[in-house]
Amino acid sequence: MTTYWCELAWLGGERPESAVLVEVEDGAIVAVGAGQDSPPRDVRILEGLTLPGLVNAHSHAFQRALRGRTQRASGSFWTWRKQMYRVADRIDPESYLALARATYAEMALAGVTTVGEFHYLHHGAGGARYGDPNEMGRVLLAAAAEAGVRITLLDCCYLHGGIETPLDDTQRRFADAGAEAWVERVSDLDENESARIGAAIHSMRAVDPEAAATVADWARERERPLHAHVSEQPAENEACLEAYGRTPAKLLAEAGALAANFTAVHATHLDGEDVTLLGGAGACCCVCPTTERDLADGIGRMRRLTDAGASLSLGSDSHAVIDMFEEARAVEFDERLASGERVHHGAAALLRAVSADGQACLGWPDAGRIAPGSRADLVTVSLDGVRLAGWETEFALDAVVFAAGAADVRSVVVDGEEIVRDGQHTRINVPDALHEAIRRVVT
Numbered sequence: 001m002t003t004y005w006c007e008l009a010w011l012g013g014e015r016p017e018s019a020v021l022v023e024v025e026d027g028a029i030v031a032v033g034a035g036q037d038s039p040p041r042d043v044r045i046l047e048g049l050t051l052p053g054l055v056n057a058h059s060h061a062f063q064r065a066l067r068g069r070t071q072r073a074s075g076s077f078w079t080w081r082k083q084m085y086r087v088a089d090r091i092d093p094e095s096y097l098a099l100a101r102a103t104y105a106e107m108a109l110a111g112v113t114t115v116g117e118f119h120y121l122h123h124g125a126g127g128a129r130y131g132d133p134n135e136m137g138r139v140l141l142a143a144a145a146e147a148g149v150r151i152t153l154l155d156c157c158y159l160h161g162g163i164e165t166p167l168d169d170t171q172r173r174f175a176d177a178g179a180e181a182w183v184e185r186v187s188d189l190d191e192n193e194s195a196r197i198g199a200a201i202h203s204m205r206a207v208d209p210e211a212a213a214t215v216a217d218w219a220r221e222r223e224r225p226l227h228a229h230v231s232e233q234p235a236e237n238e239a240c241l242e243a244y245g246r247t248p249a250k251l252l253a254e255a256g257a258l259a260a261n262f263t264a265v266h267a268t269h270l271d272g273e274d275v276t277l278l279g280g281a282g283a284c285c286c287v288c289p290t291t292e293r294d295l296a297d298g299i300g301r302m303r304r305l306t307d308a309g310a311s312l313s314l315g316s317d318s319h320a321v322i323d324m325f326e327e328a329r330a331v332e333f334d335e336r337l338a339s340g341e342r343v344h345h346g347a348a349a350l351l352r353a354v355s356a357d358g359q360a361c362l363g364w365p366d367a368g369r370i371a372p373g374s375r376a377d378l379v380t381v382s383l384d385g386v387r388l389a390g391w392e393t394e395f396a397l398d399a400v401v402f403a404a405g406a407a408d409v410r411s412v413v414v415d416g417e418e419i420v421r422d423g424q425h426t427r428i429n430v431p432d433a434l435h436e437a438i439r440r441v442v443t
């Protein structure tokens with residue numbers, strides 16, 4: 001049994017509690033209670049604000065290598081995609097293990113205890129199968145285990161280069177022969193206490209409606225999470241409307257995908273009916289604001305989705321930055337820019353998106369709360385650094401969500417194990433690991 005004394009802890013309300021004792025046994029929280037103002041002896045002291053573990057619900061780990069290298073070429077998402085494909089072309093299982101391990105370790109430093117890896121870089125050059133067709137997926141599972149974070153591997157069905165468009169050379173690395181081949185491959189991946197296997201439909205550009213239904217059936221029958229990129233770009237909507245007379249969200253609804261286990265990633269360019277469909281299904285929408293602004297995708301207005309019944313989660317997607325506080329406040333700030341009005345999503349609602357609701361959309365409903373019975377994920381943010389000095393308890397949640405950065409995270413506990421202490425990863429020299437891994441795939 002380990003007892004933590006938290007100077008402040010967020011237990012789910014609109015403001016944090018002071019002097020909270022959290023008892024942890026076998027990786028789970030067994031008791032949460034009011035402590036005394038000064039910590040008792042023999043406890044682990046967490047100074048600052050302690051939050052449940054943060055969730056990065058949408059990651060493409062290899063894209064971390066692009067950071068800082070795509071800011072000169074003008075154009076659109078589609079120009080950026082060419083640069084992204086050049087990096088994808090260079091990655092093999094060995095270099096991917098190093099890159100994903102370092103990227104997940106960077107996430108741990110930012111307070112992420114669970115990552116959703118939207119995995120489509122499956123095969124070798126030109127689409128050649130590895131001896132184990134799931135080699136790349138297993139590399140990602142190993143990388144997360146080494147970095148100390150839980151993972152949901154959202155294995156992605158990817159079949160076409162676009163609607164009625166053949167695969168190009170890079171895309172052959174992503175693709176299975178068909179939805180049944182995807183089922184056969186993915187069904188061979190095993191789950192464990194720290195790893196779940198979920199399903200993903202890359203997009204309604206890359207997966208035809210019939211195949212999307214096969215993937216949705218697989219996820220529903222096994223009660224697994226199902227994610228899909230939905231309406232990230234206007235061109236995706238236009239292609240679907242031209243080919244099928246329906247938006248991507250409507251196609252997914254007809255494929256039987258929209259349900260409580262479904263997460264629409266981006267959900268940027270939706271019409272009113274799409275919003276009603278996603279909200280009515282109780283689906284989750286995973287917003288990735290730092291990537292969406294980097295790629296000039298547009299602004300997704302999330303309040304109408306939560307009003308309709310959807311939940312929210314957050315992802316750093318291309319890893320232009322890895323900072324879940326930056327993602328969270330961007331949901332609110334982008335909506336302010338688009339609406340000319342302030343305060344659509346408060347700090348507590350944004351924290352729920354990046355904790356309990358994010359965990360749920362990745363298939364971990366037993367995580368994301370500082371409460372008895374929950375997995376013992378504790379993330380402590382220093383309040384005494386230059387960004388937050390001058391804080392007071394009443395406004396500590398707002399201060400953290402609207403002004404903290406990943407560098408303010410001092411301690412991270414995942415399933416009862418401390419993986420970040422005093423702002424350092426306990427196992428990995430993260431800057432060195434990133435430097436070495438990235439140099440291997442970009443030079």
Ligand SMILES: [Zn+2]
Pocket residue numbers: 058060118229265317
């Ligand atoms: Zn994505």
